[in-house]
Amino acid sequence: MKERLAIPNLGNYTVALAAMVNGMGAEPWWSTYTNDHAMALGIAAAPESVCLPFKAHLGHFIEADDAGVENALMVNSIGACRLNYYRGMLEETLKDMGRKIRIFGLGFDGFKPPVFRYFDPPLIPLLRAVYIGVEKIRAIDTIEMQTACTRAREINTGETSLLMERCLRELSEIHTKKEVRLFRKDLPRRFAAIGIDNKRDPLRIGLVGEVSLLRDRQLNQNLEQILGHRGVEIKNFFLLGGEIGNNFGITMGYKKNTAKQLAVVAKPYLGCEVGGHSRDSVAHTINCAHAGFDAMVHVCPAGCMPEVSIRPILRRVSEDMDIPVLHLSFDEHTCALGMATRVEAFLDILWSRRRRCLGRTKRQGRI
Amino acid sequence: MRRGFLGIDVGSISTNVVFLDKDRNILFASYVRVSGNPIDSVKACMKELARLMQDKEMEIGALCTTGSGRELIGAMMGADVVKNEISAHARAAIELHPDVCTIIEIGGQDSKVTIVENGTVVDFAMNLVCAAGTGSFLDSQARRLDISIEELSRRSIRSTHPTAIAGRCTVFAESDMINKQQMGHTQEDILMGLCHALARNFIGSVARGKPLRAPVLLQGGVSANLGIVRAFENALGCEVIVPKHHMVMGAYGAALLAMEANVAKSRFRGAAIWTHHIHTRGVVCEDCPNNCEIIEIIDTDEVVGRTGGRCGKR
Numbered sequence: 001m002k003e004r005l006a007i008p009n010l011g012n013y014t015v016a017l018a019a020m021v022n023g024m025g026a027e028p029w030w031s032t033y034t035n036d037h038a039m040a041l042g043i044a045a046a047p048e049s050v051c052l053p054f055k056a057h058l059g060h061f062i063e064a065d066d067a068g069v070e071n072a073l074m075v076n077s078i079g080a081c082r083l084n085y086y087r088g089m090l091e092e093t094l095k096d097m098g099r100k101i102r103i104f105g106l107g108f109d110g111f112k113p114p115v116f117r118y119f120d121p122p123l124i125p126l127l128r129a130v131y132i133g134v135e136k137i138r139a140i141d142t143i144e145m146q147t148a149c150t151r152a153r154e155i156n157t158g159e160t161s162l163l164m165e166r167c168l169r170e171l172s173e174i175h176t177k178k179e180v181r182l183f184r185k186d187l188p189r190r191f192a193a194i195g196i197d198n199k200r201d202p203l204r205i206g207l208v209g210e211v212s213l214l215r216d217r218q219l220n221q222n223l224e225q226i227l228g229h230r231g232v233e234i235k236n237f238f239l240l241g242g243e244i245g246n247n248f249g250i251t252m253g254y255k256k257n258t259a260k261q262l263a264v265v266a267k268p269y270l271g272c273e274v275g276g277h278s279r280d281s282v283a284h285t286i287n288c289a290h291a292g293f294d295a296m297v298h299v300c301p302a303g304c305m306p307e308v309s310i311r312p313i314l315r316r317v318s319e320d321m322d323i324p325v326l327h328l329s330f331d332e333h334t335c336a337l338g339m340a341t342r343v344e345a346f347l348d349i350l351w352s353r354r355r356r357c358l359g360r361t362k363r364q365g366r367i
Numbered sequence: 368m369r370r371g372f373l374g375i376d377v378g379s380i381s382t383n384v385v386f387l388d389k390d391r392n393i394l395f396a397s398y399v400r401v402s403g404n405p406i407d408s409v410k411a412c413m414k415e416l417a418r419l420m421q422d423k424e425m426e427i428g429a430l431c432t433t434g435s436g437r438e439l440i441g442a443m444m445g446a447d448v449v450k451n452e453i454s455a456h457a458r459a460a461i462e463l464h465p466d467v468c469t470i471i472e473i474g475g476q477d478s479k480v481t482i483v484e485n486g487t488v489v490d491f492a493m494n495l496v497c498a499a500g501t502g503s504f505l506d507s508q509a510r511r512l513d514i515s516i517e518e519l520s521r522r523s524i525r526s527t528h529p530t531a532i533a534g535r536c537t538v539f540a541e542s543d544m545i546n547k548q549q550m551g552h553t554q555e556d557i558l559m560g561l562c563h564a565l566a567r568n569f570i571g572s573v574a575r576g577k578p579l580r581a582p583v584l585l586q587g588g589v590s591a592n593l594g595i596v597r598a599f600e601n602a603l604g605c606e607v608i609v610p611k612h613h614m615v616m617g618a619y620g621a622a623l624l625a626m627e628a629n630v631a632k633s634r635f636r637g638a639a640i641w642t643h644h645i646h647t648r649g650v651v652c653e654d655c656p657n658n659c660e661i662i663e664i665i666d667t668d669e670v671v672g673r674t675g676g677r678c679g680k681r
Binding site for chain 2: 324329337338340341342344345346348349352353356
């Protein structure tokens, strides 16, 4: 019997992470979104003022512990979330509750990360699993981009979302690199089979902000779908493939948008790192304004220091570059109706901007 | 049969209905308190409206619902347009005052500010979880003092030396008001102090640095409160206009939007709808992992609409 390892939710990308964990000789415990039950557990256990993603991760691990999962993997974020004590805080909270689940980080102490020392995976299968995982991440990047593009134009509402779910399920069930590659190559054909209305000219909106909120649909209350079904083509700026390229310099077919390049773009407005992905958010907003996006939506958990601190900066960017930015902040009390009202009113503004600018030449840049 | 256009605004505290003829004249306007059941309050309004429509030999050309209950009532009535209340209020304000720059709308649970430039909305903001400074707080204070909300309005403007009240949070505001009352301040001064606190809180936490330029319109249920109007004039340093139909602006805007939607044949389910027995039932949809809680609207054993789904399926 293999020991189990709970992995944090990273939206659809959890599928790829699960494949990697599998190759490490542990059985993954995962889900592509935090369910209601886990959310309730996390909210009850965490300090009230802590941010929503923290509560979600905590709830997820408590749920895993209840199910008898022995280990969990958690990474500290790249920026300075909770001053790099994100994992430590989770660990301490779980310990205080008397939970037995063991939390591993990816940090090195000595020669290799403790998680590798514990599971001690043989090298060749591990490398193979990582390779398949990376390949799957690329496939999921493709799924994400195809979904965003098709959903805004689909004739039968909901069809794209169903196909996306089906693709992810199939992807989680294939285990060789060759199959994954073939699967990825086949994706555009499958999405093209959905009936789309070519006459529609959807609004283009960039989604920036905190990672968990961008990726976990429970936390962002299905924001991507809500926008998509209202005829908005979104570009979610957290694509894990691109992210790995950013932080480890491993290019995965994305030449643009490395952390360094983004820092240069953001420089006139924000000269230093404030934590999380906030500097990237500023840079993406500037890039989107140049590329002629209709607007940006900035999501952040209530009380998230890095994301809240760039709000005034984004407001300045918005004024200077004439790109509207909608700030949405989420916590467990966020009412779905209030969010829908804000989003709808925002889209009304954008459509009326479109109508007014009809005479002007439209910029249609790609990012 | 002449065509008329119906706007229904189902808010947290009140349900407003406005019926327009094709020349944009208001033939019928009603403001009723919801008291917990939006379906019944809409039915009560429809009962009156049905009589009027019969007398004037008119039919519904298009219907638009707005407000927090827009999805539910939209599904129940067969709405042609379902619009958010920010756009509906702005539409009505621009109709009555085409030169408006700032719209302050304070309702039962929400307070919003909308910035307008050249007759189009360019920015808006809405209060977050905190309900300080909205109608329900004024309601609860009126109840505590055992006076009607109208009397609260009259008393507050009689004040000569308004006292300072902490307005950041309703709970603290209430303790502060009780404190001032025990210290011996007159009720008028305390109530006017409260109005100033609410206006200050609105400008600080909802408008948050947005440019509030004149002409400023104040609408929504709270605009009937003279103390609040005076407090806003004081805080903004300019005249605050309370438009003609300030209590039913949302419904008026909705009716205008219905008219502009150019609907050939309305999906409206008939003026006799107030006689139907309508109730709702909650079910969980298990077609996908979203597991949405769907509300089915049942009109005498027949499901006429569903709300609450996140995938867009009906």
